[in-house]
Amino acid sequence: MSDKPDVSEVANFDxxxxxxxxxxxxxxxxxxxxxxxxKSA
Incomplete structure (x- = not known):
């Protein structure tokens, strides 16, 4: 498991x-x- 999120879908987003x-x-x-x-505070 990687501690970074999977952003591969963001790269090819329309x-x-x-x-x-x-x-x-x-x-x-x-x-x-x-x-x-x-003011009074």
Missing amino acids: KSKLKKTETAEKNTLPTKETIQQE
Whole structure:
């Protein structure tokens, strides 16, 4: 047994079969209460 994983399938993977997806980052701003708690800590 080898301690390294078998990556032979990765080498011949066809990227054209993948679907294109759009990613949307959700960065919510902290509330006034959260800011006050952080300042007082």
